[in-house]
Amino acid sequence: MNGLLLTDGYKTGHHQQYPKGTEEVYSNWTPRSNKYAPEGCNKVVSFGQQYVIQWLHDFFEENFFSKPKNVVCKEIKEELSMYLGTDYDVSHYEQLHDLQYLPIKVKSLPEGVEVPIRIPMLTVVNTHKDLYWVTNFLETILSTMLWQPMTSASIALCYKRIFKKWALKTDxxxxxxxxxxxxxxxxxxxxxxxxxxxxxxxxxxxxxxxxxxxxxxxxxxxxxxxxxxxxxxxxxxxxxxxxxxxxxxxxxxxxxxxxxxxxxxxxxxxxxxxxxxxxxxxxxxxxxxxxxxxxxxxxxxxxxxxxxxxxxxxxxxxxxxxxxxxxxxxxxxxxxxxxxxxxxxxxxxxxxxxxxxxxxxxxxxxxxxxxxxxxxxxxxxxxxxxxxxQYNTRDTFGFAMKATSVVVNGERREIFKDPITDDGVKKSAKGLVKVEIQNSEYVLIDQVSPEEENEGELKVIYQNGNFVNRVNLPIIREKLNSCVTQELLETI
The missing domain is CATH 3.20.20.70 (Aldolase class I)
Known part of the structure; x- marks a missing residue:
């Protein structure tokens, strides 16, 4: 399947809808609520980011960048022209193909840690001014793939807490x-x-x-x-x-x-x-x-x-x-x-x-x-x-990826959403974000400067087609197990 189909239909026009002169779109992935999570699941396990980003990278390599530009862009032009009932312009897709990599920087909290509700776990920002639209073009596929490994890992950890609590009491x-x-x-x-x-x-x-x-x-x-x-x-x-x-x-x-x-x-x-x-x-x-x-x-x-x-x-x-x-x-x-x-x-x-x-x-x-x-x-x-x-959805932990900062004509704009008709769950952070550890807990600081955004616990894992700071399974398991064991030994 053409990699350019990995999104919602309404994303196909968003490159035309941002303010003229937009150069950067910065978004974060955050669990907003545990309202629908099983009892006792008060935090979210950071897991799946490396899998999802590598899958996405491989898919675009195999189904977009490695194919002739005239073939993949002609295909998407024909499909979207029929889909939208117009003569769809694919010049922005042709520009992406010429680049030959996804122009994004992805930062993530470490995999194998627990994260409180409303703390950003991932940020994505474009690295090429002309391709500002790529950030939220990828929102849909990232959302599709990220919520389930994190949700299942979080619920599995709830089970493990139960088993360990009772094993410490009885065996x-x-x-x-x-x-x-x-x-x-x-x-x-x-x-x-x-x-x-x-x-x-x-x-x-x-x-x-x-x-x-x-x-x-x-x-x-x-x-x-x-x-x-x-x-x-x-x-x-x-x-x-x-x-x-x-x-x-x-x-x-x-x-x-x-x-x-x-x-x-x-x-x-x-x-x-x-x-x-x-x-x-x-x-x-x-x-x-x-x-x-x-x-x-x-x-x-x-x-x-x-x-x-x-x-x-x-x-x-x-x-x-x-x-x-x-x-x-x-x-x-x-x-x-x-x-x-x-x-x-x-x-x-x-x-x-x-x-x-x-x-x-x-x-x-x-x-x-x-x-x-x-x-x-x-x-x-x-x-x-x-x-x-399988009895879960993206809403089990209220996951969402939302833009909180844009740059237009060289000027940064701190943006946010806060619907008056909502109960507060959908209220987003504002501007660039930084996550710190304070008193052994992850804490969000928003509206930070670009210099401050480069600091903190969110670390680059992917940039312009290259992976960095890879993590392996034993490290993830060790972090999660040591956390649960120590926590229960302190309370029993």
């Missing part, structure tokens, strides 16, 4: 498990491959468990990931269980354990009757499970996750399987150990995972209920799917 000797306790199950429910990739990379900036395989390639390409990136285990689906027939479900379990005599094996267990699997089949398979060199993981896949995992009874010792719940039933059958903090940890040969309709609220309730019944929160893995990651 602090097993904190390494937390990296795998939130597992990405979202790919099939996302809005296309690019959505799955950008969201999945956001998840993988926080967790090491993922079934979204494109993440591996994406993180290697855009974040120089080497060696182990994300991992998963051998696991069944309902077609496997159904193919083995309902009458011989126990036989399917036996065959699976023979097929995988070692390692972690996850078996979906509610194809027909979860409680029958737990109360009849597993007792018959107990010796085989305990003799196996690995962990058999029971996976319920329907119902209320909190009640299924923890039981409907609030205390240990319920009368029915529904009262008892999966974790307590596994404990009653296979036992385990009592850790130093006094919480029950299942025998290492058995475990549980739940991956349907999980939310941060349900994750919190599951950990709370397990704690209240005397079980470590680390007895269960939660699959985080599209019910979490």
């Amino acid at each position: 602090k000797e097993n904190l390494g498990f937390i990296d795998f306790q939130g597992h990405d199950f979202s790919m099939r429910g996302m809005g296309g491959l690019q959505s799955a990739l950008s969201s999945g990379m956001g998840h993988a900036s926080i967790f090491l468990g993922s079934d979204t395989l494109p993440v591996i390639s994406g993180l290697r390409k855009y974040y120089d990931a080497e060696g182990f990136v994300v991992g998963s285990v051998n696991a069944t689906e309902h077609s496997v269980m159904c193919a083995g027939t309902k009458d011989d479900e126990i036989g399917t379990f036996k065959n699976l354990m023979k097929t995988y005599p070692t390692g972690i094996l996850s078996v979906v267990s509610d194809t027909w009757d979860l409680w029958k699997v737990l109360s009849e089949y597993l007792p018959q398979l107990k010796e085989e499970v305990l003799a196996r060199d690995g962990k058999l993981v029971i996976r319920p896949d329907s119902g209320d996750p909190v009640d299924i995992i923890c039981g409907e009874a609030l205390e240990v010792g319920g009368k029915t399987p529904k009262d008892i719940g999966v974790v307590e039933m596994l404990w009653n059958l296979f036992g385990g150990t009592i850790n130093e903090q006094g919480y029950k940890v299942l025998d290492p040969h058995i475990g549980a995972i739940y991956g349907d309709s999980i939310t941060t609220t349900r994750a919190e309730n599951i950990c709370q209920r397990l704690h209240d019944k005397g079980f470590a929160s680390t007895n269960v893995v939660l699959g985080i799917g599209s019910f979490t990651y």
